[in-house]
Amino acid sequence: MTQPAARRPGRPSVLDTGAVSVGALRLWTDRGFATTSWNDLAEATGISTRTLLRHFSSRSEIAWIGVAPATERLRDALAGAAPEESPAVVVRSAIVESVSRDPRIQQMAPDWLRLISSEPELAATAPRIYRPWIDTLSGYLAGRLPDSPAAICRAIATAYQSATFAALTEWAESGARGDCADSVDRMLRWMDPHLPGTAPD
DSSP states (O other), X not given: OOXXXXXXXXXXXXXXXXXXXXXXXXXXXXXXXXXXXXXXXHHHHXXXXXXXXXXXXXXXXXXXXXXXXXXXXXXXXXHTSOTTSOHHHHHHHHHHHHSOXXXXXXXXXXXXXXXXXXXXXXXXXXXXXXHHHHHHHHHHHHHHOTTSOHHHHHHHHHHHHHHHXXXXXXXXXXXXXXXXXXXXHHHHHTTGGGSTTOOOO
16 A cells, blocks of 8 residues: 655744744844844744745834734723723723733843834834724723713823833833733822722722
8 A cells, every 4th residue: 555645844834923022032132123134033033034024024023023912912801891890990900911921021021122112113113013002992991981082092091001111111120020010000000090980099
């Protein structure tokens, strides 16, 4: 009986974006963002340039790879919140839930924060990258605060995004001790009393 021909190994159907992000960040931390090429990224990640270009339209897309999953976690947490819970508690808890507790991600977070804060190309794309996150939170606020103008809901959501980033930056600059999600929680508690619709203690 003729044996079936062995299948040749092919490209993996799913790219490990987390591994790509780790390899890219290590490269950029050592050599800088602006001075590295796609070929450098291919060598650092072990993935061909052609495959990287098939999955990513720009190098900055790799740098911001963690924002979309964070937005999904935020959306899921807001959708699952109890309707009787105060808006401030829901928003704070959902944002904290959106921060990854993956040890690998938390370990690389300080270098990532330094990178996106120091590279002009990445800083310039931040408003576009964070827009879905802000839209998600703004939409929730509009539903919970129906008397508030849409512009106010967006302004509040933007303030929460800024406070979250500030908390993460402070955590990184202070030695990255403890869980960065806990640092975000402590920062956002300062905002609880100021959110419309929140009853005073």
